[in-house]
Every structure is written in structure tokens, then in C-alpha cells.
Amino acid sequence: MGTKRDETHPPVHEMVAAPLATGMDDLDAAILHYLERNGRATNYEVGEAVGLSASAASRRIQALEAVGAIRGYRALINDRLLGKHMTVFVRVTLERQSAPVLAAFEGAVRHTRGIVSCHLMAGQYDYMLVARVADIDDYGRLHQNELSRLPGVVRLETSFALRDVMEKQ
Numbered sequence: 001m002g003t004k005r006d007e008t009h010p011p012v013h014e015m016v017a018a019p020l021a022t023g024m025d026d027l028d029a030a031i032l033h034y035l036e037r038n039g040r041a042t043n044y045e046v047g048e049a050v051g052l053s054a055s056a057a058s059r060r061i062q063a064l065e066a067v068g069a070i071r072g073y074r075a076l077i078n079d080r081l082l083g084k085h086m087t088v089f090v091r092v093t094l095e096r097q098s099a100p101v102l103a104a105f106e107g108a109v110r111h112t113r114g115i116v117s118c119h120l121m122a123g124q125y126d127y128m129l130v131a132r133v134a135d136i137d138d139y140g141r142l143h144q145n146e147l148s149r150l151p152g153v154v155r156l157e158t159s160f161a162l163r164d165v166m167e168k169q
Helices: 012-017 026-037 043-050 054-066 099-109 136-145
Strands: 086-094 115-120 127-133 153-160
Touching (some): 026 043
């Protein structure tokens, strides 16, 4: 696919000023989709994939970064190669849902090794944690030394994944 100029879309300063929900068009969505799968792509590669010149793709990427649609770039690490073969789901109940208790829990969980995601939940549990551990003994250590000591925790309920089928990053 050849590249073409991006003459039909507003200049970058207009895109940045517009709210993302109403200002994003199909090309922006295509760029986001491509970068989601190919985060190290060059501006040329992104442009080729969506039908823009490298400079037009660069301007749009910068605008998407400026409005927060692109939050950053990172390496996705294969936990299995690091010996972490087990995915664990931990439902957490706190003593209460006051702002100080939630803030203390969230601050501490951010620094807990092995936790790959944390979600404030509606319903029966306060939080859902996802952990990656080597084995059941490794989870036992995580549970005893870290999770049970998080601020405000009164109950932990754990489930183990039998197999990881699909995960979007």
C-alpha cells in the first residue's frame, strides 16, 4: 500500500483541542489499533498501515499522545520465561470502603511484587487482583507475606487459572 498525504483531516492543533470522544476519526482509531499490536512501529510503518505519509502519521500519533489516548509504551514480558507459570485471581474484601482505606490499599498494592493488575469492583468484593506466580508454594508466600498484610484487608478469596487462553495487553 502506498502512502498518501493527509489533506482531508484537521491540523494537529485542532485535533488536540477537540475532545477525544468527538474528535477521533477512523484514521486515529486505525493508528491506535496498529500501535496496540505493534508498539515499536516506526512512523513510516504506521503510515503505510493506515494510508498516511510518515510525517502525517507522526503528527497524529503526537496528537493522540497529547490527549492521552496513548498512555505510553512498554515491553510485554513473558512471565513464563521468568518461571511464573501460574495465573491467580484474588478477590479482596476490605474492612470498609472509606476513602483513606481505599487509598492505603491501592498505594500498597502498587508496590506488591507479583500483582499484575488491580481492579476496584462493584458487587460482593472490593477489589480483584491478578497475580503471576511460579507455583502454589510461591502463591503461599505471596499470600502470607504480602496480600494478607495489605492495609484494610479482612478477607482474601483465591482462584487459580487452569490455562491462560487469551490476554490483551
